Amino acid sequence: MTVAPALLGLLQSGPRHGYDLKRAFDERFGQDKPLAYGQVYSTLARLLKNGLVEVEHEPGDGPDRKRYAITEAGVSDVAVWLATPEKPEPYLQSAMYTKVVLALLTGRDAADVLDAQRTEHLRLMRELTRRKSEGDLADQLVCDHALFHLEADLRWLELTAARLDDLATSVRG
């Protein structure tokens, strides 16, 4: 989960109210999925409990009267998180593969399954390509990340299409 370290990292530039923090997160990382306020405050509560942030109270009522500041421990936590590589997805549980095998097992046309999937992948790739063309550098990088993954899926679809006869023999025993 990247929300907690991302919020911490955003606090490193200076203390913020919960609302400002949510807005900063959404602007930079919330492309299709803005953070819920509940998640912001529950995450901040956890960070507070773990000594990674501290609260500067301002006069007045309500949660937005609290300004959150990162602690030394929080700065170290961000550094450790940045230095730790993300575990690559294993991609070994694939619904696409399951569909192809089941199509073959049930006597359906597996090539149709692959074609339908290709069409759907390309539809999304067109949408991302359009968005990328109209967006700023941040949009371009986020869309490129998605496009490269979709492209990898499509290469798998092509390879599988070329091996369908062999796969059919193997699956049907």
Added chain:
Amino acid sequence: MTTSPPAASASTHPAPADPGTTPGGALLAAHDLHLAFGPTTALASASLEVHPGEVLALMGPSGSGKSTLLHCLAGILRPDSGRVTYGGRDLTAMSDVERSALRRSEFGFVFQFGQLVPELTCAENVALPLRLAGVGRRDALGTAREWLTRLEVPDVADKRPGQTSGGQGQRVAVARALVTRPRVVFADEPTGALDSLNGERVMQMFVAAARDTGAAVVLVTHEARVAAYSDREAVVRDGRVREQVRA
């Protein structure tokens, strides 16, 4: 990036007359094409329609017949049987001279390695199709320079292709393909020799410029990220077009 194509060619080299479409709206169509190279079957009942102004990606594995189909559609190859029609005219029934004239006036081409004339400057390369169409040297070069500016490579105008980078060379090739305002541009792996970043820029500019001029694009590619610039894709496998999916 500017959004309108250079206009000078409109005065010096008007776009070809509207060739018309079939009742189904197709500008260009392959009907049941068969073609073999010796014992190797390249096309086996391939049929396809290209509509005015659309960007169509021809996808498929290596050796599937997609480039052969493009060459038949462009009138470069003649199929063993079947017909290619352009605006209702049968390309396959035309003489070589007629097909050459059609390619010069109404089609544009972008290949993987640019295929620019190494002895000419980039501006002269872009001007070449206009010169062949009878446009005077000064006007043709002026229009060529406008196109190079449109594709953001004005600095290469007086350089020879060998003095440019791969990405610059492909932009010159795109300018040359569009300078006569063709009805159809055929592109065979236009970014195949470029890295991701340069490939992206070339595709963005190519598709934007083609849409501005109203040209249809037939784009052969095995790269999904390139195909994502199209309006729809057709997949060629074992010499047949497996499907046509409307976006």
